[in-house]
Amino acid sequence: MFVRLVYExxxxxKRRKVLAGAAITLGVTVATAMIGVATDIGDKINRELRTIGxxxxxxxxxxxxxxxxGGVSLKPPTDGAFLNEADLPKIKGIxxxxxxxxxxxxxxxxxxxxxxxxxxxxxxxxxxxxKQLFYGKDGxxxxxxxxxxxxxxxxxxxxxxxxxVLLGERLAMRLGEKSGDEVMLAGRPLKVSGILSTGGAxxxxxxxxxxxxxxxxxxxxxxxxxYVSALTKPEDAFGRRDPKSLSGAIYDRWYxxxxxxxxxxxxxxxxxxxxxxxxxxVSQNEGAVLTRxxxxxxxxxxxxLFASALAVSAAMATTIFERRTEVGLMKAxxxxxxxxxxxxxxxxxxxxxxxxxxxxxxxAALAHQIGHSIFNSDISIPPVLLPVILAxxxxxxxxxxxxxxRRAVGLDPVFALxxxx
Amino acid sequence: MSAPMSHSGRDLAASRARxxxxxxxxxxxxxxxxxxxxxxxxxxxxxxxxxxxATAMLNLYVDVQAKLRREFRNYGANIIVVGRDGAxxxxxxxxxxxxxxxxxxxxxxxxxxxxxxxxGQPIVVAGAxxxxxxxxxxxxxxxxxxxxxxxxxxxDAARMGHPALIGVRALPEVAPKNQAFDLSFxxxxxxxxxxxxxxxxxxxxxxxYISLADFVAWTGVQPxxxxxxxxxxxxxxxxxxxxxxxxxxxxxxxxxxxxxxGEARVLGKTQSTLLAAAALIILxxxxxxxxxxxxxxxDRRRDFAIMKAxxxxxxxxxxxxxxxxAVLGATxxxxxxxxxIGIAAWIGRVNFHAPVMPRLSVLPVVLAGSMAVTLLSxxxxxxxLRRVQPAVILRGE
Numbered sequence: 001m002f003v004r005l006v007y008e009x010x011x012x013x014k015r016r017k018v019l020a021g022a023a024i025t026l027g028v029t030v031a032t033a034m035i036g037v038a039t040d041i042g043d044k045i046n047r048e049l050r051t052i053g054x055x056x057x058x059x060x061x062x063x064x065x066x067x068x069x070g071g072v073s074l075k076p077p078t079d080g081a082f083l084n085e086a087d088l089p090k091i092k093g094i095x096x097x098x099x100x101x102x103x104x105x106x107x108x109x110x111x112x113x114x115x116x117x118x119x120x121x122x123x124x125x126x127x128x129x130x131k132q133l134f135y136g137k138d139g140x141x142x143x144x145x146x147x148x149x150x151x152x153x154x155x156x157x158x159x160x161x162x163x164x165v166l167l168g169e170r171l172a173m174r175l176g177e178k179s180g181d182e183v184m185l186a187g188r189p190l191k192v193s194g195i196l197s198t199g200g201a202x203x204x205x206x207x208x209x210x211x212x213x214x215x216x217x218x219x220x221x222x223x224x225x226x227y228v229s230a231l232t233k234p235e236d237a238f239g240r241r242d243p244k245s246l247s248g249a250i251y252d253r254w255y256x257x258x259x260x261x262x263x264x265x266x267x268x269x270x271x272x273x274x275x276x277x278x279x280x281x282v283s284q285n286e287g288a289v290l291t292r293x294x295x296x297x298x299x300x301x302x303x304x305l306f307a308s309a310l311a312v313s314a315a316m317a318t319t320i321f322e323r324r325t326e327v328g329l330m331k332a333x334x335x336x337x338x339x340x341x342x343x344x345x346x347x348x349x350x351x352x353x354x355x356x357x358x359x360x361x362x363x364a365a366l367a368h369q370i371g372h373s374i375f376n377s378d379i380s381i382p383p384v385l386l387p388v389i390l391a392x393x394x395x396x397x398x399x400x401x402x403x404x405x406r407r408a409v410g411l412d413p414v415f416a417l418x419x420x421x
Numbered sequence: 422m423s424a425p426m427s428h429s430g431r432d433l434a435a436s437r438a439r440x441x442x443x444x445x446x447x448x449x450x451x452x453x454x455x456x457x458x459x460x461x462x463x464x465x466x467x468x469x470x471x472x473x474x475a476t477a478m479l480n481l482y483v484d485v486q487a488k489l490r491r492e493f494r495n496y497g498a499n500i501i502v503v504g505r506d507g508a509x510x511x512x513x514x515x516x517x518x519x520x521x522x523x524x525x526x527x528x529x530x531x532x533x534x535x536x537x538x539x540x541g542q543p544i545v546v547a548g549a550x551x552x553x554x555x556x557x558x559x560x561x562x563x564x565x566x567x568x569x570x571x572x573x574x575x576x577d578a579a580r581m582g583h584p585a586l587i588g589v590r591a592l593p594e595v596a597p598k599n600q601a602f603d604l605s606f607x608x609x610x611x612x613x614x615x616x617x618x619x620x621x622x623x624x625x626x627x628x629x630y631i632s633l634a635d636f637v638a639w640t641g642v643q644p645x646x647x648x649x650x651x652x653x654x655x656x657x658x659x660x661x662x663x664x665x666x667x668x669x670x671x672x673x674x675x676x677x678x679x680x681x682x683g684e685a686r687v688l689g690k691t692q693s694t695l696l697a698a699a700a701l702i703i704l705x706x707x708x709x710x711x712x713x714x715x716x717x718x719x720d721r722r723r724d725f726a727i728m729k730a731x732x733x734x735x736x737x738x739x740x741x742x743x744x745x746x747a748v749l750g751a752t753x754x755x756x757x758x759x760x761x762i763g764i765a766a767w768i769g770r771v772n773f774h775a776p777v778m779p780r781l782s783v784l785p786v787v788l789a790g791s792m793a794v795t796l797l798s799x800x801x802x803x804x805x806l807r808r809v810q811p812a813v814i815l816r817g818e
Contacts (some may be wrong), residue, residue, distance in 0.1 A: 023712060030701045037694060048690055052496070052683035057622060065591055066627040067545055069533045070503060074543075150679040176739065199678035279622040284560040285496045292492055293691050295772040297487065300478070303764075304702045307474050311709035314467055318716030366701075374693045384776070 004340075006346050014318045019361050021355045023315030027308030028359025029366060034304040035389075036367030036381045041297045044375045045290055046231045051149045052102050054227035055260060055283040058083065058267050058276045072123065073203025077109050082222040085210065087271045089345075091228060093137040094266040095233060096258050099231040102146035104128055105223040107213045111206070114184040115175055122171060122184065124206040126213020131160040144207075147229045151202070155179030155194025158209060164193040166207040186216045228276075232260045234287025305392075314402025320344060320404035324411060331413040340409045349394055349403045356393035360386055450745055460717050465715040466752050469789060471706030472757020473616030473764060476787050478699035480765035484777045485695060486688055488769070490652065493684040494526075497558050498648035500662050502672040509643035510672050517668040518647055521661060526651040529553035530644035532636055533628075536606040538595050545628045546604060548636025548644070551586070557650055561625070567632065582614030586630040595629065604629070611639045647672075655685060682818045707794045714749070714798035718742060725806055726814035735807055742799045750795030754788045761787070 010017055034150055060081035061112070067074040083105075089102055107126040112119050128143030143160070144151060158164035165185065167177055172195045177183060179194045185206065196207055214220050233239070239259035255262055260278035267276035278284075330340055364381040371379030502518065504510045509532070517763055518528045532548040551566055567584030582601035592615070596602050601614035611631070637643065651661040658681070666674045726768070727736060762779040769777035 019712070023558055023708065026705060026708060030705050031699060033699060042693065044689060045690065048687045049683060051679070051686055065542075065544060065594060066624055067535055067543055068624040068627070069535070069545060070507075073625075074535060074545075106595070148679075150682045193539070199675050209570075226711050277622040280560040280562060281497060281558070281621065281623065283622075285492075288495060289492050289687065292489065292772060293687075295634075296481070296691075296768070297694065297698070299768050299772060300481075300698050300702070303474055303477065304698060307470070307702050307705045307709065310467070310470055311705050314463075314709045314713045317463075318712055318749070319714065321720070370694070370697050374697070409632070 002343065002346070005343055006350065009343075009347060010350070016322065017351065020315045020319045021351055021358075024312050024352055024355025024393060024397060025359040025362065027312040027396070028356045028389060029363040030304050031392065032360050032363025032381060032385070032389055033366040033370065034301040034363065036379050037370055038294075038297045040300040040367075040371070042294050042402045044232065044292060044371070044377065044379075045293050046286070047101065049286050049289065050147075050229050050231070050377075052282055052286075053150075053279075054104070054147050054229045055232065055279055055286065056228040056230055056264050056267065056276055058223075058226040058228060058271055058274050061273045061275045062187045063275075069364070070331055072204075073108050077217060078219075080224075081273070082219065082224060083226065083274055084105075085214075085221045085223050086121070086221070087274075088226065089133045089135040090270040091226070091267060092138065092140060093261070094135075094270050095256065096230070096263050096266065097135075097261065099258050101229045101231060102142045103141065103226055103228040104144045105146045105210055105226045107210060107217065107222060107224045108205075109213050109217045111186040111216060113175070113206070115189075122204070124208055124213055125167075125202065126210040126217065127207050128210055129157050129160050131210075147227055148198070151193040151389065152196065152197045154197070155192075158193045158313060160209050161211075162193075162209060163188075163212055164191045164209075165192050165212070166196040167192050168203040168205045168207070169195055169197040170203040171205065188216075226271075228263075230260070230263050231258065232263060232283060232286070232385075233258045234291055235259050235261060235283075287340055308395045312396050316348060316397055316400040317404040320401055320408055324408060326418060327408045327411060328413040328415075328417040331409075331411075334419060337409040341405050344401060344405045344408070345398065348397045352394040352397035353390060356390045359393070360389050363389075430641040446741065446744070449741065450748065459722065461749075461781075462484060464710075464713050464717045465526070465749060465756075467710045468749060468753025468795065469757040469760060471703075471794070472648075472754045472787050472791050473760035474706045474757075475703045475790060476758045476761025476783055477768070478695075478702055478766040479783045479786065480762065480777055480780050481768060482692070482695050482699055483780050483783070484765070484769070486654075486692060488773045488775065488777070489688055489691060490654070490684070491775075492773075493680070493687075494650050494652055494679050495559050496684075497677075498650050499658060499677050499680050499684075500649040500651055500665065500674060501677060502647040502649065502665060502669060502674050504645045505673050507645065508671070509645050510647065510669065512643055514647060514669050514672065515644070517663055518649060520651070521664045521668050522651065525657070526647045526661070526748070527553060527556050527652060528647050529557045530633060531646040531648065532633065532640075532642050532644040533646070534606055534640055534642055536604045536611075536629075536640075539603050539605075542547040542594065544591060544595065544604075545624075546606070546636070547628050547630050548633040548640075548642075549630050550631075550633050554630075557648060558621075560621065562620040563617055564619075567616035582612045583631055583635045584616040585613040585725065586617055586619045587699045588628045588630075589618050590626040591629055592618055606640050609639060653680070703790075706789075710753075710791075710794050711798045713804050714795060718746075718799055718802045720805075722806055722814050725803075726778060726811035729811040730815065737804055738807070739800065742803050743796055746799035747792055750792040751788065753794045753795075754791035757791070758787055759785055 040201070060083055062081045064080040085105065088103070088105060091100060104127050109124045109126065110121055111124045113122050119164040130141050130145045131142045132139060132141050145157065153166060158166060172178065177192055179192050181192050182189050183192055196202060210223070214222055238254065239257065239261055241254065241266055243254060244252060264276040264278055268274050327340055367379045367381055371377055502510065502514070515528060515530050522528060529550055534546055535543050538544055554561070555566060563586065567586055587596060596615050599615050601612060604611045604613060613629070613631060615768040619630065633644065649665065651658045662674055662676060725738060765777040766779070769775055
């Protein structure tokens with residue numbers, strides 16, 4: 001009888017059930033989408049912040065002091081120590097390798113550029129543009145195109161295996177060269193594939209594939225420094241602790257948290273004779289911006305959850321209030337308060353489950369859509385969230401119905417049946 | 422509120438003819454709310470919550486850019502002025518930049534030379550205005566800022582050494598025991614004593630920073646770089662850049678493109694996310710109001726039927742329910758606006774440590790939206806009920 005009552009109620013009162021179900025679906029949709037966005041926003045904004053540039057730099061351990069003014073190195077190119085290019089793929093072998101979004105080695109070389117018998121000294125910077133590398137069997141592409149996204153090239157980016165170069169914007173203007181021209185660099189005729197504009201010191205430099213710079217310098221495999229772009233967690237007091245002072249489990253926890261410090265520590269471990277450090281301008285501020293945006297979206301998600309809980313409660317209260325006559329009839333026929341309440345609660349649970357499931361699916365699609373239209377990447381809702389969302393839907397539906405059900409079962413059947421309320 | 426009994430029948434009829442329903446209309450409006458306190462209150466509550474959430478979201482949406490821009494200014498300079506081909510800038514360049522900025526940003530001058538240490542090693546020495554650098558480059562990790570002691574006589578300064586900030590990589594090379602040391606530049610020496618260290622992870626780590634006054638007195642070189650953190654929207658920054666270019670014709674003014682582009686990207690994405698969230702939340706809140714109010718109006722179909730049976734016209738009835746909805750919508754919107762401003766201010770304080778300014782421009786939007794939703798939720802059930810005979814409703818069928 002109980003099952004039949006519930007079943008018939010769904011079969012016969014389609015309009016009401018659809019209305020209440022729609023409210024629950026909508027509420028759960030909004031909740032799922034917002035939870036999805038809120039859990040993923042940190043990662044998404046972190047990736048956007050990577051457009052500001054690398055946040056870690058790896059240098060040789062026994063390096064002499066930099067002599068750099070305005071982004072131009074005054075140090076003799078052969079001075080100081082170098083890193084070995086062959087060690088670079090090991091960056092993708094560290095514990096947090098999935099957090100490394102890219103890296104770019106740099107090797108500045110002083111070269112003479114000849115034009116109509118005029119000689120001029122310029123800096124040639126060897127680097128990767130979008131180089132295919134392998135760590136074990138895992139292939140990946142890295143270079144300045146991913147770590148320095150603000151570098152704009154008119155013309156074409158050179159191939160990493162080619163002998164083409166990019167000319168900095170201001171240098172090209174001084175020389176009167178354009179893309180497609182040929183320049184004499186260090187006694188070699190090289191093709192200019194494009195003109196580079198960065199707004200920085202590179203505008204006065206020549207950018208070349210790393211192998212070419214090594215050849216000119218006469219040091220195969222040499223790299224001056226490596227810029228690494230990594231997704232990090234904002235540092236806190238624990239992150240700032242010196243790993244040497246930590247022991248056992250605490251050290252493991254520090255090591256296995258993606259602080260800028262611990263990733264730098266792992267980079268220095270992976271590359272022999274190297275020293276890795278966070279670029280504070282980028283990494284320190286990242287944390288602040290990230291915390292603010294995450295906090296904002298978290299608070300807004302709370303507001304969204306509250307609003308959807310309210311919408312579900314309102315819809316449930318309305319549907320139950322409309323069924324006073326039915327309650328009166330049941331009570332007149334001898335049903336106890338408990339029976340009436342359990343029928344309503346069973347119906348509410350069923351509605352919450354159906355609406356919750358539909359809402360979860362729609363909400364996941366919505367989060368996916370938001371991810372694609374705003375961030376051009378996927379926001380995925382972990383399936384683990386489904387039971388949690390369903391539980392929340394049932395609880396909210398119960399809470400929303402409870403007051404209305406209590407009032408409904410407390411009614412005197414006589415008044416209810418005569419419609420005098 | 423009842424019609425005065427002392428009037429003669431003709432007067433009463435005449436006054437009724439002039440204002441046929443006004444007093445009755447008002448009375449019904451007020452009594453409907455008072456007598457059914459519970460349901461009216463729950464409808465009003467839904468309205469207040471919806472209006473509050475909408476107000477808070479709109480306020481945040483408008484204000485969040487300004488808040489986040491302030492965070493981005495911690496990245497330091499977004500404009501750099503350098504002398505053409507490494508030349509120094511005119512001595513009054515900083516004053517000109519300051520007058521262009523007029524408080525909307527901060528500028529810091531830097532002068533750089535390659536000097537030699539006692540054992541002949543080259544090292545970059547920079548002159549900087551420490552007070553300005555402290556505000557501009559907040560990410561510098563400095564163990565102790567050198568304090569400038571103006572009262573110190575030149576003789577004493579020469580003996581004790583000019584206070585200097587030493588880069589962490591330079592420190593073991595120049596002052597392993599943190600002792601005072603000599604720097605020479607074009608045969609002029611300067612005695613400096615380490616006051617603290619600076620760590621940034623970039624070129625600053627290999628440099629020595631001394632105060633600009635000491636630097637100019639020692640080398641005679643004027644600042645060649647001014648870093649500017651201009652606040653405001655991209656358009657304001659662009660106009661600041663143009664003005665700086667005009668103010669210092671001998672300088673090369675460049676935007677720090679990675680900071681500007683990164684800022685624009687992150688702000689754009691955050692605001693789009695906020696917009697999507699606001700749309701979802703406002704939609705949910707509006708539907709909550711819609712369902713509550715429709716239930717309320719639907720519940721009163723007996724009132725409706727009685728009024729109709731007593732001869733009220735369809736237009737009058739619609740007008741009555743619409744007026745009721747409008748009053749509810751306006752009251753709810755006003756209370757909700759105040760609550761919403763409070764929520765936005767609270768979020769601002771908790772998250773950004775600065776209150777979100779109340780925007781009165783949001784009020785008409787919220788008011789109009791609330792009225793539209795309430796009117797819709799009153800008109801919808803009425804148009805359904807109008808087609809039904811009052812007798813059917815009164816018999817409870």
